[in-house]
Amino acid sequence: MRPRPTRISVHNSQGVLIVHWDDNSECEYPFITLRAACPCAECREGHNRLGDKGLSSELEIPLQSVQTSELERVEMIGNYALQLVWKDGHSFGIYPWDYLRDLCPPGNILEEKK
Numbered sequence: 001m002r003p004r005p006t007r008i009s010v011h012n013s014q015g016v017l018i019v020h021w022d023d024n025s026e027c028e029y030p031f032i033t034l035r036a037a038c039p040c041a042e043c044r045e046g047h048n049r050l051g052d053k054g055l056s057s058e059l060e061i062p063l064q065s066v067q068t069s070e071l072e073r074v075e076m077i078g079n080y081a082l083q084l085v086w087k088d089g090h091s092f093g094i095y096p097w098d099y100l101r102d103l104c105p106p107g108n109i110l111e112e113k114k
Contacts, residue, residue, distance in 0.1 A: 004097055008082070010074055017071070017084075019100060027104035032069040034084060037103055040092035 003021040010017050017034060020026045038044075070087040077083050077094055085091040 002098055003101060005100075008074065010071060012071065015069070017074070019104075021101070027101075029100070029103065031071050033103070034071075034095070035069045035086060035090075038084075038090070038093035039095065039099060042092055 003023040003025070005019045006022050007020040008017065009020070015031045017029045017031065018026055019029070068086060068088045068090070072085045072087045075083045075085065081094045081096040082100070083091060083094050
């Protein structure tokens, strides 16, 4: 069974979102990485790529302003995902737990401090 989050922390001053997983690990996601990895159709080049599975080898979007990588709020979507709302108004990306875990490279998974 894939790990599921037990706690989510937003650190605006550091520009990171931290997910604490039920396997006693945590992963730190820089806001800029999350914005570049936005899974919405607009950011993933429209509807022609909606069926693609997995992550692209390159995650790239042009950042027009600082607001594009500033997180305004995080909303839970049922028991399966997060929706990130950015200060520039972008809020279309839904980040399922499996996708978030895949965004965290194995070397970036930190053992939770006890």
